[in-house]
Amino acid sequence: MKRIVIKVGSHVLTENGAIAKPRMLALVQLIAELKTHHYDVILVSSGAVSAGYTQLPLDRSQVANKQALAAIGQPLLLKMYQEKFARFNLLCSQVLLSADVFGEPEHIAHAKNAIDTLLKNNVVPIINENDTVSIEELVFGDNDRLSAHVAHYFDASLLVILSDIDAFYDKDPNKYDDAKRRVVVNRLAEDELNAEHTPNNEFATGGIVTKLQSADFLMKQGREMFLASGFDLGDVKAFLVDGEHKGGTLFKA
């Protein structure tokens, strides 16, 4: 079995202020299919804050409100995932992590044991940041870097980031029509890793920079990252199931 991590961002999971159920179903269907192709999949899913906001529109600029929204939204998000995975006779599970876990070898070992046991029993782990306990100084905030840590510390060879953008370009394709797709990236320059954050959606926090930082971290650990569209799963499916690199960007040192 090849262990991979798939990360899906808030924008992909949100449509007109609600959780985009057809997109969630397409993702769950892909994971079910990957499991028949000898992949063990860990899912890192954002969307707790946006799911909470569908029930109670608190001001998201306040940290405490965001934490409250995550507390409201996370069980709703998991309920939706449970319903969808059940259609494919799969169990899923919730693992909430915070940045400080990755600073404590003992905590990492415990979390890895739990993840290993879930995967051994054919259960899909669904990870999110534990937003209500994550204090400001020790918070990932975006799930891009969290998923890179998950891939590294829980021993996945590949992280797949499903984004609102279908690849990494030489400049922001939402601003420049002549932006060109980077097909394979072997290394990233300092200025690319320190650029301004540019999320493309009110619920997203990372932007392209946190994705590049994740790719850089993983490449330095000898692991790979694939960035592809979460709106249309054709490219990621071709890459993982058929071994064809049609769209998307592969980060590989």
Ligand SMILES: Nc1ncnc2c1ncn2[C@@H]1O[C@H](COP(=O)(O)OP(=O)(O)O)[C@@H](O)[C@H]1O
């Ligand atoms: N060079 C680039 N290549 C691709 N996307 C870029 C680039 N520069 C800026 N971006 C922006 O980053 C956005 C992706 O980040 P974000 O909105 O946080 O996604 P997600 O919610 O999927 O995590 C794109 O929609 C795009 O507008």
Ligand SMILES: N[C@@H](CCC(=O)OP(=O)(O)O)C(=O)O
């Ligand atoms: N933990 C947060 C994720 C925050 C977030 O916006 O992440 P992302 O869309 O990956 O930039 C949530 O579930 O809402």
